[in-house]
Amino acid sequence: MAMFDETVSVIENRPLPGGHFLLSLDAPRQAPNVRPGQFAMVRALGRSDVLLRRPMSIFDVQAHGGGRAGSNRKESALRILQLLFKIVGRGTRVMADLKSGDKVGLLAPLGHGFFEEEYLPRAHESDEVLHVAGGIGIAALLLPAKQLAEARFKQRLFFGGRTKDDLVGINEFKPVVSAMLLATENGAMGYRGYVTRPLEDYLTKHTNKKFLLMACGPSAMLRATVELAKRFRHPCLVSMENRMGCGVGVCLGCSIRVQGSGHEAYQRVCTEGPVFWSDKIVWDAESSGLGIRD
Amino acid sequence: MAMFDETVSVIENRPLPGGHFLLSLDAPRQAPNVRPGQFAMVRALGRSDVLLRRPMSIFDVQAHGGGRAGSNRKESALRILQLLFKIVGRGTRVMADLKSGDKVGLLAPLGHGFFEEEYLPRAHESDEVLHVAGGIGIAALLLPAKQLAEARFKQRLFFGGRTKDDLVGINEFKPVVSAMLLATENGAMGYRGYVTRPLEDYLTKHTNKKFLLMACGPSAMLRATVELAKRFRHPCLVSMENRMGCGVGVCLGCSIRVQGSGHEAYQRVCTEGPVFWSDKIVWDAESSGLGIRD
Amino acid sequence: MTNKSQLEKQAPDSGTVNGPAVTTPPAGEFIPQYEIEIAGVKFQNPVWTASGTFGYGREYSQLIDLNQLGAICVKGISPEPMDGNPPPRIYETDSGMLNAIGLQNVGAKRFLNEKLPFLRKLKARTVVNVFAYSTEDYVRCIEMLNEGEGIAAYELNISCPNTRCGGIVYGSDPKLTEEVVAAAKKAARYPLFVKLSPNVTDIALFARIAEGAGADALSLVNTFVGMAIDVETRTPRISNVTAGLSGPGIKPVALRMVYQAARAVKIPVIGIGGIAGPEDALEFIIAGARAVQVGTANFYDPGTSIRIVKGIRDYCQRKQLHLADLVGSLKTPGK
């Protein structure tokens, strides 16, 4: 687990519709070490009112010059670390103000991630990997999807948002998944309603198939997805979110309730996660720390 | 006393040598109301760590398009308010980061200022007005000098700094004063040593003349200047500085010790000042609040 | 200046003041009520300005419409004028400021003659903050102020050093608190609010004592005793060495104390401490405050109180709630 805390430069902070931004950072030491499912802690420098770093999934890593990370991800040419984020409060507002050339504190890569050891075997048992994303949750899924694409897995993305402006990052997914099912609450793009409806339809139609689900998004969506996975008996990975103090396992601020008792009752999203098997989590708003996005 | 609290735009924030900046703000309601000797309170928006506004002398006001404020200062075309400042701490560091198009909170104009009623009569009694500036104290003197120049007073500037980079704003003074005597501590420009030495020489040479002194700068320089004024029996105006909470007379944070007792023992720099007759001030570091620049 | 919600997005943080006038909603719509009553006195809304941060009102009249405020609490008034502490008196800290003004004020007599006539004409009520060094002087000050017309209430500032008892602060001594509140209440022609010090172990205890001694309402908190040092000169940043900390940084502790005090007493509680926007004010109200006071924020953003008036209206309208429904409406887990 090689993590680095560095002051890095903003290469570009591209505004996208709906208050989203694609932030590209020059991180030659951090980018080559990123594994799918990991995250970064971003710090606004020179101010104490927005005190804590903000956790952000690592959306993508790229070679210098914006070249796409190809099959040899580990090569040293990888130096651009990309974050895809949405303005929701003052921390993300400060991040939105970043301009090319500005500096930020970047502590990365962090988290256990979708370990090859752990999820590849399960993926191999399945006929298709289904990614389920709600809004900015999409940011956690691109790198895993890319890695699975390299290994030639069949993949499908279910992606829901409130409006069509929430459906960011689609272009990046096109080359990696074989199909995309979109949903918006107002029906402006794709299905009208929650993304778990097309997912349910799909699972219902293909009860004979084996799927691996990977989900990230608001907790209501996660819960619904996990319910479906349980009902149809498919394994499900979830990328969890929680407020974070340190990102490295010392503050115990990010702990969520998991199966187990006593000292085993809580696990840290930043260290044991952010990706968990869905049946590990206690899916109860009160005890899991979920709901901060609701 | 028309003051306005507005969010205004930065037109330009020009970096000058030695960590100085000339900040031009688009302030159509405030600029036309400025009188010589007044100041502004500048607020960094959107952050709470640098909480209080920072007091800054109003260096100059100009017409739209950068045209110089001519004889009809009151005309509505005046809309650019200029501040000349130096980075000394975190508030001024935040101000240094301002870029054209950025917004700041501007509460101005503030302070009693060099009232026509009060200083013009005394100026008329004198043969020459001597401005004595130390470092960034220069910022308080340009507007008074300009007004005196309009009234065709003879004026002379004594201007001292640590290094030659501290002697900012000289170009603006050239057209308004008949002579400039510069001093730097290392002698890199003008006299070597404190500016009060050439001042003392001049006063010694012209004991038969009547002068009005106007001074602004670090407290050691102010004290030395006031000593000279006293010794040679010339009236002396000083533009005082102190930490400020509100700038409008309510917090009583900026009070300095003045001649008088009981409830009269303190006056507010922001309201009764920033310009005082030097013999009004109790020149004692402990009781005057001076020394914050020492 | 705390975390932004929908609310703050509608009323962004800015240096401008006096937002658009609030329009009366069309008939039939839900009309939230914002008036509050404390000890029989009606206030048009719960947004007040805090003592020592708003002068005697007139100073800010050029910048904001004073008639939109619920009340103005004036700078602490002592029986005689006071000159205050030598400078430096203030110092900025992270999200806060230290002050040791030393209660420089014009005294009760000049207040009545020079300041009250202006204040009396406003729709905002006048709350007179009262301060002295002994119980007798508190009483004397109140007796002097009783002569004035148009005072809504007194706010007894008991968070200041008591010379009689050798530097002990009234507001952190249960016995002295009881003594001074009871004496002041007896003397007071107008309702008596007691302003509590946060520098105590158990705020609920002092809240109950003040209530028991006759307080009509409690306002809290006053400033936290703090300090700062100039490491270059190794001298205190404030001539008085210690000073009072205020501003957004103290808000979480102030809010907790208001929550605890409001649960400890039956009289109304007025929340103070680091309030800088509508959301902050609502936190205090939801925690149990019937009104709030804006302090330090007046200095750096004079439009804050008006922005809060508007923000609370928008919130009540959106949530279809009267102000009274909000007071103390915090939902806590079963504990």
Place this chain on the structure above:
Amino acid sequence: MTNKSQLEKQAPDSGTVNGPAVTTPPAGEFIPQYEIEIAGVKFQNPVWTASGTFGYGREYSQLIDLNQLGAICVKGISPEPMDGNPPPRIYETDSGMLNAIGLQNVGAKRFLNEKLPFLRKLKARTVVNVFAYSTEDYVRCIEMLNEGEGIAAYELNISCPNTRCGGIVYGSDPKLTEEVVAAAKKAARYPLFVKLSPNVTDIALFARIAEGAGADALSLVNTFVGMAIDVETRTPRISNVTAGLSGPGIKPVALRMVYQAARAVKIPVIGIGGIAGPEDALEFIIAGARAVQVGTANFYDPGTSIRIVKGIRDYCQRKQLHLADLVGSLKTPGK
């Protein structure tokens, strides 16, 4: 993160860690001494990391050189492992954060087996923060820990709710403080530091009580009890409702308490609260602290403590002073 002086200009606020290694000055030059001794234990410098903000040390070993620290105070250890509070456990405030972790920890036994061996090998000393709900359990915890080798001292955390006495906090009750300190001291094989709560009226009183009961040193402050509310849902931001406030916003109050405590006792005082850079650390030292602890700053800038080590060296070098000359060297006006 406070006002910047010459010092901070030399070491600007940044996310990078581990500044250049300090080089030994040429012979003949003034060589400042930074070592400190407390209760016979030597620490290579006065910059420590605070309990609960640095895990068990190892977590940060990838980011900073632990051997450059004076000491590491580990997360509070209780006799048995504890699971802590349900989330949400933390919340950011202006220049601060609230936490109610609920003292989740591995317990004394696992600490000795799994954590201590790593810590023992460092040049930084290991200070074990001890926590329990009753005097008996404090003693039991210490007795368990006494088995461990290489512990520099215990730090008794008495700022936590005491279930036995119905929610009263040890650290805000003079009698309980005396009782638990005396009992712990009797049991302790290693020196005993007592960590004081800032949520008290008179910090000097508690400092003297702890000293009288046998404390070898005092560390202060722990967190301030605070609170935050989500106004959209009208629920507390932290599941525990109230929580501990830490970070730069509390520094002025913490500094004042350290100043008062250091003047009240003869034993060494260790300063804690909002320390985020060399200047903050120096303020505490000048106010009377013999060492300082970096807490919340570790979270957002893990390099802080190393930057402080370096900043104090630069300052002492520039001022030609030994660390010991600085401790309590504040010059106050004749009062």
